[in-house]
Amino acid sequence: MSKADNNTTDFGYKEVPREDKVKHVADVFHSVAAKYDVMNDLMSGGIHRIWKKLTIEQSGARAGMKILDIAGGTGDLTLRFSRIVGKTGHVTLADINDSMLKVGRDKLSDKGAVANIDFVQANAECLPFPDNHFDIITIAFGLRNVTDKDAALRSMQRVLKPGGKLMVLEFSKTNNPLLSGVYDFYSFNVLPKLGQAIAGDAESYRYLAESIRMHPDQETLKGMMQAADFVNCKFQNMTGGVVALHTGIKP
Amino acid sequence: MLQTALTIFLESSVNKLLATDNATLSALEKLSGKVFEFKITDAPIHLFLLPHSSGIELQQNYQHPADTCLTGSITEFRSLITADDKSSQLFGNGVNISGDVQLANKLQRIMANALIDWEGLIANYSSDVIAHQLFNFGKAAFEQSSLTKESLSLNLAEYLQEEIQTLPPRPQIDGFVEDIDSLNQQVERIDARITAIEQKILSAIKTTA
Structure with missing residues (x-):
């Protein structure tokens, strides 16, 4: 969401031309794809698994459902969803980044989860699916990388069935000043060094920290979901607001 | 969040153990799509178990009705797992089943045949x-x-x-105490009467003098 002008958008703390953000984000994820899971575990101390598990539990997923996992990356949510929806259901893992898709597909194949999963390279702003198609859509740690978040939310609303649920799991804003201080220090001092040591890429992890700060806070995102014609929009803070799970229903 | 972390740990422990047990995995696959609810009456444990071809998915929340619900105390579940005659524990003696009983039987048979130290896992979880x-x-x-x-x-x-x-027993002591009390009162009455007599004598002496 650019606040500067209509031709530029944020890429971390930098302003870049709108059409270039996709390429910049793609470069980040091409760079980190191979070490993505290791880094997630290291950066969050494994807590990202709990955030994702809570998302699954609140999704209301059950056998036979059609689920779209946008920015599905290495397939953590897709794997669990594919087991829940079973043979009669279907999960589509969509990601704009082909490196991440490849890592995700390899990982899920290794785990034997292939029968009810599709892999689609797609931009969240213009999803290549029919209207009213999915029962549940999730986007976990992906929305902040999208250039036009409003367009993406509208696109998700279109492909969701009436009564279907959108779940946005994303880094957010913590209100606790002590936690904020520790979190800022960690994000800007520890994280890039960790990225350099493990993935050989400090810049991508600096972008991660910056993009989290630039992402809309809980209330703003809730308002954006309402503007995209979702109802019953609400959010649940996790780990003191470091992460928030927003949910909305397509009327 | 702690309980979610414990649930993830229990789930991944079971799935790691099941990874080498193909017979159990193929039996679980047949139950894929079914949901089992476990309610422990004497502990804060309420879990949903979703079998699939790679093991089980455990959830603390499931937003739809489960196919089968098993309710019992932790001791009853433990004896179900460790009992030689599992059917005696399933019916009447311990764990209460509602919903599809046939499914519960199938799951119980799968769990009994799997070479897993359920008791140890449950101990870790809880x-x-x-x-x-x-x-x-x-x-x-x-x-x-x-x-x-x-x-x-x-x-x-x-x-x-x-x-x-x-x-002495309590009534004897009570009687003894009562006796002392009445004796005390009698002594006090005698003392009062002696004092009264003394005063009378003294006043009689004064009048004669």
Whole structure:
């Protein structure tokens, strides 16, 4: 969401031309794809698994459902969803980044989860699916990388069935000043060094920290979901607001 | 969040153990799409189990009705897992089943045949349950010690009073105390009468003088 002008958008703390953000984000994820899971575990101390598990539990997923996992990356949510929806259901893992898709597909194949999963390279702003198609859509740690978040939310609303649920799991804003201080220090001092040591890429992890700060806070995102014609929009803070799970229903 | 972390740990432990047990995995695959609800009555454990071809998915929340619900105390579930005759535990003696009983039977058979130390896994999972049990044990121990103390004191009193008659029983002491009281009152009355007589004598002497 650019606040500067209509031709530029944020890429971390930098302003870049709108059409270039996709390429910049793609470069980040091409760079980190191979070490993505290791880094997630290291950066969050494994807590990202709990955030994702809570998302699954609140999704209301059950056998036979059609689920779209946008920015599905290495397939953590897709794997669990594919087991829940079973043979009669279907999960589509969509990601704009082909490196991440490849890592995700390899990982899920290794785990034997292939029968009810599709892999689609797609931009969240213009999803290549029919209207009213999915029962549940999730986007976990992906929305902040999208250039036009409003367009993406509208696109998700279109492909969701009436009564279907959108779940946005994303880094957010913590209100606790002590936690904020520790979190800022960690994000800007520890994280890039960790990225350099493990993935050989400090810049991508600096972008991660910056993009989290630039992402809309809980209330703003809730308002954006309402503007995209979702109802019953609400959010649940996790780990003191470091992460928030927003949910909305397509009327 | 702690309980979610424990659930993830239990789930991944079971799935790691099942990874080499193809017979169990193919049996679980047949139950794919079914949901089992476990309610432990004496501990804060409420889990949903979703079998699939790679093991099980455990959830603390499931937003639809489960196919089968199993309710019982932790001891009843433990004896179900460790009992030789599992059917005796499933029907009547312990765990209560509602919903599709046939499914419960199938799952129970799969769990019984899987070479897994369920009891050990449950013990690991239920660190909070153990804390709960320790609290209950502590409470029970305290209640027992109070009971023992009371019983011991009764027995000791009985022994001293009735058996060796070293100490008098309570009614005898009460009677003795009452006797002392009435004696005390009698003495006080005599004392008062003596004082009154003394005063009369003194006043008689004064008038004659």
